Amino acid sequence: MAEQNSPARVADDGRVPTVIADDLHIVYRVHGGGGRGTATAALRRIVRREPSSRVREVHAVRGVSFVAYHGEAIGLIGTNGSGKSTLLRAIAGLLPAERGRVFTHGQPSLLGVNAALMNDLTGERNVILGGLAMGMTREQVRQRYQGIVEFSGINDKGDFISLPMRTYSSGMAARLRFAIAVAKDHEVLMIDEALATGDKKFQRRSEARIRELRSEAGTVFLVSHNNKSIRDTCDRVLWLEKGELIMDGPTEQVLKAYEEETGK
Numbered sequence: 569m570a571e572q573n574s575p576a577r578v579a580d581d582g583r584v585p586t587v588i589a590d591d592l593h594i595v596y597r598v599h600g601g602g603g604r605g606t607a608t609a610a611l612r613r614i615v616r617r618e619p620s621s622r623v624r625e626v627h628a629v630r631g632v633s634f635v636a637y638h639g640e641a642i643g644l645i646g647t648n649g650s651g652k653s654t655l656l657r658a659i660a661g662l663l664p665a666e667r668g669r670v671f672t673h674g675q676p677s678l679l680g681v682n683a684a685l686m687n688d689l690t691g692e693r694n695v696i697l698g699g700l701a702m703g704m705t706r707e708q709v710r711q712r713y714q715g716i717v718e719f720s721g722i723n724d725k726g727d728f729i730s731l732p733m734r735t736y737s738s739g740m741a742a743r744l745r746f747a748i749a750v751a752k753d754h755e756v757l758m759i760d761e762a763l764a765t766g767d768k769k770f771q772r773r774s775e776a777r778i779r780e781l782r783s784e785a786g787t788v789f790l791v792s793h794n795n796k797s798i799r800d801t802c803d804r805v806l807w808l809e810k811g812e813l814i815m816d817g818p819t820e821q822v823l824k825a826y827e828e829e830t831g832k
């Protein structure tokens with residue numbers, strides 16, 4: 569679990585650390601895994617009703633160490649399955665460390681494209697409940713309500729905010745989630761692929777808001793396969809491959825190496 573305490577008050581150079589990962593290892597245990605993966609083997613197991621008692625381990629993050637500071641926007645890159653989302657979930661305290669530790673300053677907020685909103689409730693109710701769930705007061709929600717709706721652009725083409733969320737397209741729902749999450753000033757905000765959703769105009773608005781959050785002295789982590797989004801928003805990049813941190817440095821330097829290696 570992420571330990572919610574102040575990692576160190578101030579570093580030697582005056583910067584304030586917000587997240588410290590120290591030789592972090594995350595292992596998933598998958599029950600029922602194992603056996604040969606062929607169709608006949610699977611069919612045989614089903615016909616014989618054989619329970620698959622094996623537990624398979626997936627070592628998703630391997631010995632990752634870094635220190636993140638206030639005011640930084642850090643991009644996380646790496647090919648599919650390299651451990652980016654797992655690392656974010658571990659920083660958010662949603663996954664236990666197998667070995668090593670994570671220290672965070674304040675409660676990190678993880679904004680994934682799957683963040684839960686209630687489908688049967690209207691956008692309006694979701695803005696209010698989402699704001700309260702993030703720890704805003706009723707008064708703060710009231711003051712920021714209009715800003716959230718405008719940022720999301722939900723009402724640009726009609727009064728959609730008063731309709732249930734289930735009537736929204738996936739892009740509209742993702743935009744509303746993003747707008748609710750960034751309405752609050754976060755100590756540590758982690759965004760998993762959120763910028764991939766929405767149209768160009770919304771992406772530009774999101775990127776501008778990320779820059780604002782940074783200037784409000786928080787730390788932003790952004791997982792994305794879109795190198796342009798990373799270039800436009802981040803000043804530092806962590807490159808993960810097979811769960812290992814293989815490069816940590818200024819955005820341009822790391823992206824150049826990544827693009828040369830992967831051709832992406």
Ligand SMILES: Nc1ncnc2c1ncn2[C@@H]1O[C@H](COP(=O)(O)OP(=O)(O)OP(=O)(O)O)[C@@H](O)[C@H]1O
Binds near residue numbers: 597628651652
């Ligand atoms: N809930 C889970 N149970 C078991 N294994 C998992 C689970 N979630 C992820 N994994 C495994 O952990 C490894 C890292 O996955 P993760 O989702 O962190 O990668 P990622 O870099 O975010 O990938 P992508 O770019 O495709 O989103 C992969 O091998 C994946 O199969």
